[in-house]
Amino acid sequence: MESGRLDWNTLLPFPVPDAASGTVADALIKEITESVAAEVDPERTDATGQLPDGLIDRLRDDGWFRLRNASALGGHELSDYDAFRLVERVCAVSQPVGQTLAIQNAVGAAALLAALPDGPLRAKVERRIAAGTVSAFAGTEPEGANNAWPGTTAVPTADGSAYLLSGEKVFTGNGDIADLLAVLATVPEDGHRRVGVFFVDTTDPGFRVRSRLEFMGSRGLHNAALTLDGVRVPREDALLGEPDAPRFPAPVGAIALLSALFFNAAPALAIARQCQEWSSAFVARRAVNGRPLGEYDQIQRILATTAAEVFAMDTVVRWSLLDSGLTDRWFERSVTKNLCTVTAWRIVDRTMSLLGGEGFETARSKQRRGAEPLPLERLFRDARGLRVSGNIDFLLDIQSARLLLAGRYAAAGAGAADDVPEPARPTGLGPANEAHLRAAEQGLRRFERVCRRLIAEHPRPDALFGRQETLRLLGRISAELFSMCAVLARVASDTDDGRQDLTDVHCTAVRHRLAGLWRRLTATGEPDYGAVSRSPAAHH
Numbered sequence: 001m002e003s004g005r006l007d008w009n010t011l012l013p014f015p016v017p018d019a020a021s022g023t024v025a026d027a028l029i030k031e032i033t034e035s036v037a038a039e040v041d042p043e044r045t046d047a048t049g050q051l052p053d054g055l056i057d058r059l060r061d062d063g064w065f066r067l068r069n070a071s072a073l074g075g076h077e078l079s080d081y082d083a084f085r086l087v088e089r090v091c092a093v094s095q096p097v098g099q100t101l102a103i104q105n106a107v108g109a110a111a112l113l114a115a116l117p118d119g120p121l122r123a124k125v126e127r128r129i130a131a132g133t134v135s136a137f138a139g140t141e142p143e144g145a146n147n148a149w150p151g152t153t154a155v156p157t158a159d160g161s162a163y164l165l166s167g168e169k170v171f172t173g174n175g176d177i178a179d180l181l182a183v184l185a186t187v188p189e190d191g192h193r194r195v196g197v198f199f200v201d202t203t204d205p206g207f208r209v210r211s212r213l214e215f216m217g218s219r220g221l222h223n224a225a226l227t228l229d230g231v232r233v234p235r236e237d238a239l240l241g242e243p244d245a246p247r248f249p250a251p252v253g254a255i256a257l258l259s260a261l262f263f264n265a266a267p268a269l270a271i272a273r274q275c276q277e278w279s280s281a282f283v284a285r286r287a288v289n290g291r292p293l294g295e296y297d298q299i300q301r302i303l304a305t306t307a308a309e310v311f312a313m314d315t316v317v318r319w320s321l322l323d324s325g326l327t328d329r330w331f332e333r334s335v336t337k338n339l340c341t342v343t344a345w346r347i348v349d350r351t352m353s354l355l356g357g358e359g360f361e362t363a364r365s366k367q368r369r370g371a372e373p374l375p376l377e378r379l380f381r382d383a384r385g386l387r388v389s390g391n392i393d394f395l396l397d398i399q400s401a402r403l404l405l406a407g408r409y410a411a412a413g414a415g416a417a418d419d420v421p422e423p424a425r426p427t428g429l430g431p432a433n434e435a436h437l438r439a440a441e442q443g444l445r446r447f448e449r450v451c452r453r454l455i456a457e458h459p460r461p462d463a464l465f466g467r468q469e470t471l472r473l474l475g476r477i478s479a480e481l482f483s484m485c486a487v488l489a490r491v492a493s494d495t496d497d498g499r500q501d502l503t504d505v506h507c508t509a510v511r512h513r514l515a516g517l518w519r520r521l522t523a524t525g526e527p528d529y530g531a532v533s534r535s536p537a538a539h540h
Contacts, residue, residue: 005441005444005445005448006440006441006444006485008489011319011485011486011489012489012492012493013493014318014319014489014490014492014493015318015319015322015323015324016322017081017082017318017322018079021078021079021082022082024078024082025078025079025082025083025085025086028076028078028086029085029086029089032064032086032089032090033089033090033092033093035062036090036093036094036097037093039052039055039058040052040055040093040094040097042093042094042095042375042378043363043364043373043375043378045094045096045219045220046219046220046375046378047219047364048220049214049219049220050220051096051097051100051220051222055097056100056134056177056222059097059100059101060132060133060134061132063075063076064101064104065101065104065105065108065110065132065133065134065135066105066110066129067083067086067101067105067110068080068083068105068110068111069110069113069129072130073126073129073130074129074130074132075110075129079321080258080321080324081317081318081321081322083105083106083262084261084262084265084266084317084321086101087099087101087102087105087106087262087266087267088266088267088269088270089270091266091267091270091271092270092273092274094220095217095218095221095267095270095382096218096219096220096221096222097220098266098267098270099173099218099221099263099267100173100174100221100222102259102262102263102266103136103137103173103174103259103263104134104135104174105262106255106258106259106261106262106263107137107182107255107256107259107262107263108133108134108135108136108137108174108178108180108182109125109128109129109133109135109180109182109199110129110135111255111258111259112125112137112182112197112252112255113125113126113129114251114255114326115197115239115249115250115251115252115255116239119236120236121199121236121237121238121239124199124237125180125199128179128180133179133180134174134177134178134179134180135174135178135179135180135181135182136172136173136174136175136178136180136181136182137172137173137181137182137184137256137259138169138172138175138181138182138183138184138226139169139172139184139256140169140170140171140172141167141168141169141170142168142170145171145391146391146395148246149186149193149195149246150167150184150185150186150195151167151168151186152165152166152167152168152169152183152184152185152186152228153165153166153167153185153186153187153188154185154186154187154196154198154233154238155187155188156187156189156235157232160235161234161235162232162233162234162235163185163187163196163198163232163233163235163238164230164231164232164233165183165185165198165200165206165228165230165231165232165233166228166229166230166231167185167228168210168225168226168227168228169183169225169226169227169228170213170225170226171213171223171225171389172223172224172225172226173221173222173223173263174222174223175209175222175223175224175225175226176209176212176222176223176224177222178202179201179202179203180199180200180201180202181199181200181201181202181207181226182197182198182199182200183197183198183199183200183228184196184197184248185198187238187240192243192244193243193244193246194240194241194242194243194244194245195240195241195245195246195247195248195249196238196239196240196241196249197238197239197248197249197252198233198237198238198239199233199237199238200228200231200233204231204232204233205230205231205232206228206229206230206231206232207226207227207228207229207231208226208227208228208229209224209225209226209227210224210225210226210227211224211225212224213225215385216381216384216385217378217381217382217383217384217385217386218267218382218385239252251326251327254326254327254330255326257330257333257334258326258333259390260333260337260390260391261317261320261321261333261336261337261340263389263390264337264340264341264386264389264390265313265317265336265337265340265341267382267386268313268340268341268343268344268383268386269310269313269314269317269340269344271344271347271348271379271382271383271386272306272309272310272313272340272343272344272347272348273310274379275306275347275348275350275351275376275379276306276307276310276347278351278355278374278376279302279303279306279351279354279355280303282354282355282358283299283303283354299354302350302353302354304502304505305350305505305509306347306350306351307502307505308502308503308505308506308509309343309346309347309506309509310347311487311499311502311503311506312339312343312483312486312487312506313339313340313343313344315483315486315487315490316332316335316336316339316340316482316483316486317336317340318490319332319486319489319490320332320333320336330403331400331403331404331478331482332482332486334396334399334400334403335396335400335475335478335479335482337390337396338393338396338397338400338479339479339482339483341383341386341387341393342387342393344383344386345383345384345386345387348376348379348380348383349380351376352376352380355374355376358371358374359374359376359377359380360376360377361377362375362377362378363375363377363378394472396475397471397472397473397474397475397476397479398468398471398472398475399475400475400478400479401470401471401472401474401475401478402465402471404451404474404475404478405451405454405455405461405464405465405471405474406461408451408452408455409455409461412455427492428491428492428493428494428495429488429491429492429500430497430500430504432500432504433488433491433500433503433504433507436484436488436503436504436507436508436511437488439484439507439511440481440484440485440488440507443477443481443484443514444481444485446518447474447477447478447481450474450521451474454470470521473517473520473521474521476517477514477517477518477521480510480513480514480517481510481514483506483510484506484507484510484511487502487503487506487507488503488507490503491503
């Protein structure tokens with residue numbers, strides 16, 4: 001997407017999991033899923049909003065908060081992909097437990113260690129990890145998550161030895177149980193501002209858990225609103241960004257990007273796989289007018305589409321996590337969260353329609369009448385929350401487009417993508433997927449032409465970035481094209497005819513969605529939405 005051309009040398013060979021490390025991870029996955037299944041009743045957790053007493057301590061003490069850390073710190077040394085698989089499988093048993101692991105391992109102290117240079121702060125965090133810290137990351141504030149500068153401030157003390165943190169944080173996963181908290185704050189110093197990450201011991205004076213938060217889904221997940229009132233943080237316990245740059249300190253931004261896959265994409269994939277399994281089982285046992293349900297055209301389309309979408313979700317996750325470093329594949333990771341959560345929402349909604357009243361009915365009600373208590377109603381609520389956490393889906397599309405366009409503004413005057421010959425295509429695709437490959441190449445070239453035209457029409461980036469609907473559509477188009485290219489690359493080296501068919505189904509659906517997106521992007525004579533939104537009719 002950055003170059004506007006499909007270079008198969010960057011996609012092939014498609015990465016595959018390491019067999020040896022996968023075997024180690026499989027044993028850990030079996031251990032943790034069996035343990036959680038034995039201790040956690042998902043329906044009881046959903047009803048009470050509480051995880052079993054002592055569970056967090058046992059997860060910490062058994063090393064599940066150090067999945068990717070070195071063995072010297074008591075860690076399991078799992079790869080990003082294997083840690084993701086573990087979180088996904090735990091989410092299939094209990095989403096709040098899986099997301100608790102995601103917070104600890106993807107954005108808590110265990111993950112932030114990778115951003116810390118050698119020195120006192122790194123040594124301190126290493127000691128806390130080895131001792132078994134429960135940690136969290138406090139970024140979002142009551143004013144929202146999309147302000148350029150955090151409202152929480154970190155004011156240097158008169159002697160310069162520390163910072164005093166003051167502000168409010170909300171939606172902080174594990175915030176009510178953490179003993180070590182990474183806090184995002186604005187530092188006003190020497191006439192400039194910086195964004196900083198400050199490591200706060202939650203026993204320090206001035207720190208307070210204001211309330212525990214509850215949500216429509218992921219019930220039982222620890223989440224809190226926090227108050228910091230002059231909390232003193234030693235200067236050496238801060239990681240600061242560049243002056244007057246409203247960005248995470250590097251490479252905290254890359255860690256935050258990766259964390260969205262663990263906290264959102266992993267449970268989304270778990271939900272999608274469960275819906276696929278339940279849909280197949282439901283169809284296998286039902287008939288209408290004496291005819292097996294699976295013989296009906298619409299039902300076949302539902303099953304095939306769900307299977308193809310699960311395959312696509314798994315594919316974009318593999319591409320984002322396998323054979324890549326912390327700061328690699330930023331675009332793919334930025335859109336994979338959205339691809340997985342939006343796709344999971346389509347799947348769970350489709351499954352609800354397939355199961356009808358049996359899907360809408362709660363598991364407790366089904367159990368009372370002797371039916372199989374599939375918790376689709378709970379997964380429906382859980383899936384909707386995944387499109388909110390980690391930022392709203394349409395805003396993520398806008399942000400992805402901004403990043404792609406910003407790169408093109410910076411490279412203005414470079415050679416056009418159309419001037420470069422296309423590299424050789426991969427072999428191994430069936431006729432239908434060859435046609436999809438040509439469509440993907442055409443889509444990428446069209447995307448590049450549209451971006452260049454928009455930049456030419458808007459020499460000032462701010463003018464183009466203010467057109468949010470245009471950016472949303474560009475972001476969604478780029479994500480759909482990426483998913484299409486990824487599944488084609490994966491299946492190009494796969495001899496499984498079934499996956500060729502899944503790829504055909506997925507790419508066909510993508511092309512239909514792209515047609516609608518392109519039509520919206522090029523539409524003229526649209527209504528004046530701003531005027532309508534301000535009119536009395538919009539407020540009564």
